[in-house]
Amino acid sequence: MAMNVVVCVKQIPDPAAPASLDPVTHTLERSGKLILDDSDAYGVEMALQLAPTDAGNEVTLVSMAPNGETSGLRTALAMGATKAILISDPALAGSDALSTAKVLAAAIKRVEPDLVLAATESTDGYTGTLPVQVAELLGLPSVTFAKSVSVDGASVKVERQTEAGYDEVTSPLPVVVTVTAGVVEPRYPSFKGIMAAKSKPVDVLSIADLGIDAGQVGAAGARQEITDVSEAESRSSGEIVVDEGDGAARIVSFLEQIKVV
Amino acid sequence: MTSHARSDPLVVSSSGDQFPGFEQDGDRAELRALARAVADRELAPNAARWDENEEFPEASWKALVQADLTGITIATQYGGSGLGDVESAIVLEELARADVSSAILAQLSMNGPPRVIQHLGPEVLKQRWLPKVARGELFMSIGITEADAGSAVGAMRAQLTPDGDGYRLNAYKNYSTGGHRAGATLVWCRFPGSEGTKGIGAVLIDSSADGVSVVGTHRNMGLHGSTEAELAYDDVWVDRDDVVIAGDPTTADAFRTLIGHLNHERCGNAAMCVGAAQGALERAVRYLNDRVTGGRRLADLQGLQWKVADMATALEGARLLLYRAVGLSEASGGTPPPMESAMAKTAANLAAKFVCDEAMQLLGGYGYSREEPVERAFRDIRGLCFGGGTIEIQRNYIGQNVLRGKSPAGPAWRNGEET
Ligand SMILES: Cc1cc2nc3c(=O)[nH]c(=O)nc-3n(C[C@H](O)[C@H](O)[C@H](O)COP(=O)(O)OP(=O)(O)OC[C@H]3O[C@@H](n4cnc5c(N)ncnc54)[C@H](O)[C@@H]3O)c2cc1C
Numbered sequence: 092m093a094m095n096v097v098v099c100v101k102q103i104p105d106p107a108a109p110a111s112l113d114p115v116t117h118t119l120e121r122s123g124k125l126i127l128d129d130s131d132a133y134g135v136e137m138a139l140q141l142a143p144t145d146a147g148n149e150v151t152l153v154s155m156a157p158n159g160e161t162s163g164l165r166t167a168l169a170m171g172a173t174k175a176i177l178i179s180d181p182a183l184a185g186s187d188a189l190s191t192a193k194v195l196a197a198a199i200k201r202v203e204p205d206l207v208l209a210a211t212e213s214t215d216g217y218t219g220t221l222p223v224q225v226a227e228l229l230g231l232p233s234v235t236f237a238k239s240v241s242v243d244g245a246s247v248k249v250e251r252q253t254e255a256g257y258d259e260v261t262s263p264l265p266v267v268v269t270v271t272a273g274v275v276e277p278r279y280p281s282f283k284g285i286m287a288a289k290s291k292p293v294d295v296l297s298i299a300d301l302g303i304d305a306g307q308v309g310a311a312g313a314r315q316e317i318t319d320v321s322e323a324e325s326r327s328s329g330e331i332v333v334d335e336g337d338g339a340a341r342i343v344s345f346l347e348q349i350k351v352v
Numbered sequence: 353m354t355s356h357a358r359s360d361p362l363v364v365s366s367s368g369d370q371f372p373g374f375e376q377d378g379d380r381a382e383l384r385a386l387a388r389a390v391a392d393r394e395l396a397p398n399a400a401r402w403d404e405n406e407e408f409p410e411a412s413w414k415a416l417v418q419a420d421l422t423g424i425t426i427a428t429q430y431g432g433s434g435l436g437d438v439e440s441a442i443v444l445e446e447l448a449r450a451d452v453s454s455a456i457l458a459q460l461s462m463n464g465p466p467r468v469i470q471h472l473g474p475e476v477l478k479q480r481w482l483p484k485v486a487r488g489e490l491f492m493s494i495g496i497t498e499a500d501a502g503s504a505v506g507a508m509r510a511q512l513t514p515d516g517d518g519y520r521l522n523a524y525k526n527y528s529t530g531g532h533r534a535g536a537t538l539v540w541c542r543f544p545g546s547e548g549t550k551g552i553g554a555v556l557i558d559s560s561a562d563g564v565s566v567v568g569t570h571r572n573m574g575l576h577g578s579t580e581a582e583l584a585y586d587d588v589w590v591d592r593d594d595v596v597i598a599g600d601p602t603t604a605d606a607f608r609t610l611i612g613h614l615n616h617e618r619c620g621n622a623a624m625c626v627g628a629a630q631g632a633l634e635r636a637v638r639y640l641n642d643r644v645t646g647g648r649r650l651a652d653l654q655g656l657q658w659k660v661a662d663m664a665t666a667l668e669g670a671r672l673l674l675y676r677a678v679g680l681s682e683a684s685g686g687t688p689p690p691m692e693s694a695m696a697k698t699a700a701n702l703a704a705k706f707v708c709d710e711a712m713q714l715l716g717g718y719g720y721s722r723e724e725p726v727e728r729a730f731r732d733i734r735g736l737c738f739g740g741g742t743i744e745i746q747r748n749y750i751g752q753n754v755l756r757g758k759s760p761a762g763p764a765w766r767n768g769e770e771t
Contacts, residue, residue, distance in 0.1 A: 282433060
């Protein structure tokens, strides 16, 4: 049975380039070139392994980004995804996680997927709340922190990472699953993949296309406001213990002091 | 991306209309980025291992295949990407910057026998072999050199004798890069009645055919990952379909055509030298900037700045000659032109020797350690100064032709005019 998988992918400013915050809204500047968030490469790889596109399955990328940005999507298409939906609309500027979830959910609904994959969190925002919000809005179950995913007929089996080990969770399809980083080895986009990606369909939608009211999303609809941003305290330099015969004793007393021993 | 022109010194004009090889934006930029990613992620981390263990770079080969980098010059109808010499130079430059032994595997596929088969071979042969190369199921080696026929290729003894509908091959090829791992070898040989360079042609021999044996592999100074094999052919059956280009005993045309096709390899060889030297120069620059002795950075010493200037200038000169040669390939019938290729190879071989040697010197004692990639690059590129025709043989060609009034491309030379 052919599978229809959606992967939520975020396009983020290149982490290797210097980042800056908008002085008024305190949100990350996202006006330059964006790239595929590394943490989403795992979701894309997982999707391609569960639903190989050369065997008639479909992997659809869903992304929300400013300025019709598709660079990151092209990378994922080059890896092998079938097509992409990009929601780009000036009214979306300043969206919080919930607004973003509304937009993504509306776009995902159109695809009627069997499975929705997302990263546990993005590497620029790190809220880690979006996938479960999407699941709630779609009325789907969600399984988070998957370290392994397998599909068996109409259900999905997930090994869910916990602090102690992992839980084995089974859920009926469709379901939203978040994938932790490092669980699969994301494939390279091959040269032919890069060339083929140039002609794969990217559907660019506005919020009107999705029937979403501008008042519900963007800065206008945000329930979350960043009131202030301050620099992380720089770490103080450590204490150097010069061994004058009492080195071991001083280390032990230090460890006792911080209640390690 | 507007910063491209600045970050890539090869872009002299966005149209590149003077020399097509200089046009390196768009798909070519993406190809370079991909090759660089493969080199950084897959080749560099294992390069020392192949070298130390004299081990075939299996993981590099897999990575090259996975990224589709082995079949880029094979026509799309046989499953390749249908690209040319500029693109293969770009890829080889990037791969060799990390590991020359691994880059050579790509060189064999992009610029070696598959190229010759594609241009000259019968359709059945193309259909039988090219898709396999494009898919990365195998690579092919080249059998030209024999114990008594190196630079003097015309002295070869490899001989075909007629047998029924085909031939029998008896040959001993003593310097075939990767011959011990190749799926097939393009063997240059004499057709019946051949003498001198007349009647020399080439056949493709499946490595699993009866009578083919790997006698041994050379233990070289460098290029430990790919290395060269000695191959023996005892009465090996050669079908008519396996003839890539037949030698006619009355002319040396086939031989000349084959020599002409070596220009793909010469340019690929030059590209690997440029890439390896680039890597060595970059390491030296980093070291000079980091290293402080007696309170001063080495980078602040003018004597060393001049060394870096000479290294960078030699390297860029070679690179420009290379991209001119490959850029002219299409205009000269699909093969880089001989004079420009010979100049590119000579300049790149010499630049790589100079740059790697000086980089080692600038790195001080560390540069001489086998833990330092420059030490390996120095040994690896040394081998490239022989393969594909030695520096001296390239100079013979350039010198003889310049003295006959021939010139490389460009308006500055007064061809054959009295001065
Ligand atoms: C790393 C490496 C990879 C190789 N790969 C292959 C391969 O895949 N397939 C293959 O068939 N061969 C291969 N070769 C062999 C290579 O092509 C020969 O080594 C080369 O052509 C020189 O031949 P020779 O070694 O017999 O040296 P000789 O021809 O004996 O030359 C000895 C020296 O004399 C110089 N010399 C010779 N003739 C002249 C002349 N007329 N004028 C001026 N100087 C001259 C040469 O430049 C050289 O310096 C490879 C060699 C190396 C080192």
